[in-house]
Amino acid sequence: xxxxxxxxxxxxxxxxxxxxxxxxxxxxxxxxxxxxxxxxxxxxxxxxxxxxxxxxxxxxxxxxxxxxxxxxxxxxxxxxxxxxxxxxxxxxxxxxxxxxxxxxxxxxxxxxxxxxxxxxxxxxxxxxxxxxxxxxxxxxxxxxxxxxxxxxxxxxxxxxxxxxxxxxxxxxxxxxxxxxxxxxxxxxxxxxxxxxxxxxxxxxxxxxxxxxxxx
Amino acid sequence: xxxxxxxxxxxxxxxxxxxxxxxxxxxxxxxxxxxxxxxxxxxxxxxxxxxxxxxxxxxxxxxxxxxxxxxxxxxxxxxxxxxxxxxxxxxxxxxxxxxxxxxxxxxxxxxxxxxxxxxxxxxxxxxxxxxxxxxxxxxxxxxxxxxxxxxxxxxxxxxxxxxxxxxxxxxxxxxxxxxxxxxxxxxxxxxxxxxxxxxxxx
Numbered sequence: 527x528x529x530x531x532x533x534x535x536x537x538x539x540x541x542x543x544x545x546x547x548x549x550x551x552x553x554x555x556x557x558x559x560x561x562x563x564x565x566x567x568x569x570x571x572x573x574x575x576x577x578x579x580x581x582x583x584x585x586x587x588x589x590x591x592x593x594x595x596x597x598x599x600x601x602x603x604x605x606x607x608x609x610x611x612x613x614x615x616x617x618x619x620x621x622x623x624x625x626x627x628x629x630x631x632x633x634x635x636x637x638x639x640x641x642x643x644x645x646x647x648x649x650x651x652x653x654x655x656x657x658x659x660x661x662x663x664x665x666x667x668x669x670x671x672x673x674x675x676x677x678x679x680x681x682x683x684x685x686x687x688x689x690x691x692x693x694x695x696x697x698x699x700x701x702x703x704x705x706x707x708x709x710x711x712x713x714x715x716x717x718x719x720x721x722x723x724x725x726x727x728x729x730x731x732x733x734x735x736x737x738x739x740x741x
Numbered sequence: 742x743x744x745x746x747x748x749x750x751x752x753x754x755x756x757x758x759x760x761x762x763x764x765x766x767x768x769x770x771x772x773x774x775x776x777x778x779x780x781x782x783x784x785x786x787x788x789x790x791x792x793x794x795x796x797x798x799x800x801x802x803x804x805x806x807x808x809x810x811x812x813x814x815x816x817x818x819x820x821x822x823x824x825x826x827x828x829x830x831x832x833x834x835x836x837x838x839x840x841x842x843x844x845x846x847x848x849x850x851x852x853x854x855x856x857x858x859x860x861x862x863x864x865x866x867x868x869x870x871x872x873x874x875x876x877x878x879x880x881x882x883x884x885x886x887x888x889x890x891x892x893x894x895x896x897x898x899x900x901x902x903x904x905x906x907x908x909x910x911x912x913x914x915x916x917x918x919x920x921x922x923x924x925x926x927x928x929x930x931x932x933x934x935x936x937x938x939x940x941x942x943x
Binding site: 570572649650652653654655656657658660663667695698699701702704705706708709710712715716727730731734735736737738739 | 768769770845848849851852853854855856865867868894897898900901903904905907908909910911914915917931932935936937938939940941
């Protein structure tokens with residue numbers, strides 16, 4: 527991992543002994559990330575400038591730019607850190623499930639639980655995802671690839687265990703499942719839905735999506 | 742109408758047109774109210790007497806466009822033929838075709854609907870009842886004709902279809918807005934057919 531998550535205790539001891547210089551640099555990064563997380567949460571992506579973030583972190587704009595190339599890199603690093611935190615839990619939820627529905631609901635439940643707690647940051651990340659640069663898009667896709675691999679695995683197990691037809695279009699099913707999962711966040715944003723309400727809706731939607739795919 | 746109201750309506754029209762073009766060409770975040778006023782040939786003050794915020798301008802640009810889209814759809818839908826799935830494919834294809842004429846504008850509209858600072862004068866993306874009703878009508882007709890199972894939760898199906906529809910725009914977002922509408926329609930067709938597989942009467 528090339529970064530340290532700012533809101534989580536880093537469980538493992540640091541494997542390599544860092545020089546004082548490297549340690550100071552790492553602390554600076556952490557301070558910037560913590561300030562950035564707070565400001566993106568309060569003001570959204572467009573509303574928080576690098577200057578605001580530097581000020582909140584108690585350093586100069588130049589010092590921020592020494593650690594991060596631009597605002598989008600800073601934002602992505604926060605999202606990637608969060609993603610790494612939930613990915614392990616999503617994997618576990620999916621792999622210990624007995625049915626395809628349980629697996630998908632389990633892994634999305636982890637994500638809903640995490641993101642609904644930090645809805646403003648999630649809103650900012652979805653907003654940005656519609657208009658970001660192609661380079662940023664490629665990097666984001668890399669994170670998503672892992673989640674799609676989890677979904678694909680769950681679908682394959684569903685086929686192997688005879689829950690789904692052998693000839694299902696797994697890629698397409700995964701895509702639609704993802705679409706409804708993300709689209710449901712609008713219910714949390716606009717209608718204040720809880721994680722349980724989101725999951726109940728998702729469960730019904732998955733029934734609609736998989737109705738023709740069941741063996 | 743008095744001269745004053747005439748003038749106000751003309752200003753409004755000019756502002757919406759300028760904003761529509763700038764949002765699409767330059768981007769929503771990049772466009773300032775000042776730039777909109779300049780392009781429209783009106784004063785910054787007169788933009789603000791008509792609209793409370795840039796978000797409100799975007800909202801009005803979009804609802805203005807929707808009026809045109811639904812006029813087109815009202816004309817076309819009575820002539821749609823084929824299965825329920827076919828009709829739905831056509832309706833979504835018309836949407837993709839329409840939004841791709843100014844796709845960056847549309848993407849900005851979706852993005853803005855997630856921005857924390859939404860004021861009450863704004864109708865965000867996804868809150869338009871027309872599409873909902875149109876899809877429900879087609880599905881209900883399918884039930885009447887025996888093309889669609891009668892025990893189906895139709896609003897839930899509509900919800901699922903709309904999610905797939907909206908998220909297919911990710912394809913064009915990923916391509917920097919440079920993608921044929923037909924490619925998104927083709928993806929939507931496949932998604933509809935997979936869902937339709939489950940609503941067949943048995």
